[in-house]
Amino acid sequence: MTEATGGRYRVGIAGTGAIALASAAWLRQAGHGVTLWSPGGQGAEALRTQPLEAGGVQPCTVTVEVANDAAQLCHVSDVLLLALPVNGHKHVMDALLPFLRDGQTVIVSSMASLSSLYLYESARRASKQVTVASFGTTVLTARRESATQVKVMTRRKAVGVSALPSSSLSQAIDLCAALFGDGFFPQQNTLASALANVNPQSHGPLAVFNWTRIERAENWPQYHCMTPGVARAIEALDLERRAVAKAFGIELGPIEEHFARSFGTESTRLEDIAAELHAKRGGPPGPVRTDTRYLTEDMPYGLAFVEALGRIAGVPTPATRTIVDAASLVNGADYRRENDLLEPLGLARETVAGLLGRL
Missing domain, CATH: 1.10.1040.10 (N-(1-d-carboxylethyl)-l-norvaline Dehydrogenase; domain 2)
Incomplete structure (x- = not known):
């Protein structure tokens, strides 16, 4: 399981939509390092030279790093957060897979159609020992207002978490709480997370x-x-x-x-x-x-x-x-x-x- 330095993590976020930007602002404001990667290629370019501005329930202005590709995102991150539409999950998981390291945790927010199981089994076949945590829904709700602006509308009071392997569930919940705060509870398995959405x-x-x-x-x-x-x-x-x-x-x-x-x-x-x-x-x-x-x-x-x-x-x-x-x-x-x-x-x-x- 991922180790933190001084209680702070280096979080790599795949995605540049509303939830990705909201999560980046939330995590950066909490003191964690944040690197964004745009799987489409251009979604994070403005953040190389401009700060990320968040309004709503978490108003702040922060700076984030931008990765050039999946390899760099994996290299600089302790934890990976997949915050993108589920119709992009398989493509992005396939891109990240060669560069995952033993001991890394990947959080899928939010998971559907057992995409987390696809990543976990693919990693095992590649002899990589990773933990894949799943949210049945997003921690935050948000609206992306521009390439550098996001409105964080809600921080959900309770979010279920499952993990693969299931033996890592307790540690996964502790990690999520360290990143986003309290309110996480265990779900029976990854299928429960998928159907909870x-x-x-x-x-x-x-x-x-x-x-x-x-x-x-x-x-x-x-x-x-x-x-x-x-x-x-x-x-x-x-x-x-x-x-x-x-x-x-x-x-x-x-x-x-x-x-x-x-x-x-x-x-x-x-x-x-x-x-x-x-x-x-x-x-x-x-x-x-x-x-x-x-x-x-x-x-x-x-x-x-x-x-x-x-x-x-x-x-x-x-x-x-x-x-x-x-x-x-x-x-x-x-x-x-x-x-x-x-x-x-x-x-x-x-x-x-x-x-x-x-x-």
């Missing part, structure tokens, strides 16, 4: 049933548009998520508990939670691009993944299938085919016992 269940129906707003690039507050009918659809997907989890021996709370834990909501019904959040936050605004991550990430790596698990366990997922079909239809895509992790992980040939054994 309720973004696909909430984002899918929101996008499908507000599709004309997205296509016309309207300004629509998403919690205000989580109407009773949309909330019913979300609840149906959530019931299937929990049923699939239970078939793998994982007990998950309902989506309402997630909102209470993350945002301190007090209402018990999802439609009332949405109204409460809209009254408190006035947003956030819904997506206005047809290539929104609500589809490009949450369909293949969230809902299609739940479908795949349901097939392994013999659990029907008709509501999930309906939303994936509808999203594929309105956007002219086949989201089931866009998950680049299912085949490398061999899930089509897996059993419940076999998959749990790998975790």
Whole structure:
């Protein structure tokens, strides 16, 4: 497990989106060293000569380092944080893999479709002894306002953590607390972390049933548009998520508990939670691009993944299938085919016992 110097870590962050920049500001303000790497090539260039400015719940101005490539990021870092869309996980993991060192910890924030298991098993095949920690959701919520500016909107009160190997879980939680502060709790395994993320269940129906707003690039507050009918659809997907989890021996709370834990909501019904959040936050605004991550990430790596698990366990997922079909239809895509992790992980040939054994 990664060793710190004087309680401070050198953290390498892969990604330059909202969560990457927010994490960089948070960690740097806490005294840790931070190096950013843009897998796309240009996302961090401005930070070579300009400071990173954060507003919101963590206002600060800090300086960060910028790595030229994956090799340099691994070389200068004790801990790696993957903070990028899950449809980029496999590509970035493959780029980092040759340069990982024994004893390094990689934190995947947030993990979906068992991307952490892909990295861990790939590292083992390469005879590298690393720890891969997973968040079921991000520690922070944020909005990227420019190449050097980010607004940190929320620091979640509680975030679940799992680890591969599972024997490193306690140390992984201690590391996360040293980096971000308290509020981390253990999750049963990496599959529990994947299924704990309720973004696909909430984002899918929101996008499908507000599709004309997205296509016309309207300004629509998403919690205000989580109407009773949309909330019913979300609840149906959530019931299937929990049923699939239970078939793998994982007990998950309902989506309402997630909102209470993350945002301190007090209402018990999802439609009332949405109204409460809209009254408190006035947003956030819904997506206005047809290539929104609500589809490009949450369909293949969230809902299609739940479908795949349901097939392994013999659990029907008709509501999930309906939303994936509808999203594929309105956007002219086949989201089931866009998950680049299912085949490398061999899930089509897996059993419940076999998959749990790998975790």
